[in-house]
Amino acid sequence: MDGTELRITIMNQLEREELVTRLEALNQAVIKWSAIYHGVGVDKGRSDCALCQKYLNNRRVCADCPVRKKTGLPACDDTPYQEWAIHFILDHWRGDGPYEVSCPECRRLAYKVLKFMYQLYLEEKYGEKKRILAN
Numbered sequence: 677m678d679g680t681e682l683r684i685t686i687m688n689q690l691e692r693e694e695l696v697t698r699l700e701a702l703n704q705a706v707i708k709w710s711a712i713y714h715g716v717g718v719d720k721g722r723s724d725c726a727l728c729q730k731y732l733n734n735r736r737v738c739a740d741c742p743v744r745k746k747t748g749l750p751a752c753d754d755t756p757y758q759e760w761a762i763h764f765i766l767d768h769w770r771g772d773g774p775y776e777v778s779c780p781e782c783r784r785l786a787y788k789v790l791k792f793m794y795q796l797y798l799e800e801k802y803g804e805k806k807r808i809l810a811n
């Protein structure tokens with residue numbers, strides 16, 4: 677039994693279901709950003725973000741999103757995603773997108789988002805900070 681299984685064992689059913697869906701949403705975010713980084717995926721903002729689909733309510737407050745819990749801020753403020761979004765506004769503006777890697781800076785920023793999401797996934801899954809990727 678690893679640490680995740682132990683934590684799940686002592687949780688109640690609702691907490692357990694929430695953790696499973698949260699991990700699944702984070703996993704989907706990692707998959708999305710891996711595809712974008714490798715040039716085979718696009719970013720459609722909140723409409724194709726599994727975390728937004730789960731946590732963004734009608735008032736758009738990102739309540740309980742692990743990204744918001746990490747930063748204390750809504751709408752991915754102060755995250756690598758904000759850097760990615762600003763880069764597109766300044767250098768590749770095309771309205772609502774979708775956005776994909778279009779230059780070396782895009783690729784660098786997509787990698788930062790991927791690392792950020794993967795780090796969050798590891799923290800949620802193992803309940804502690806695990807840094808396995810170098811900066």
Ligand SMILES: [Zn+2]
Nearest residue numbers: 778779781782
């Ligand atoms: Zn670019």
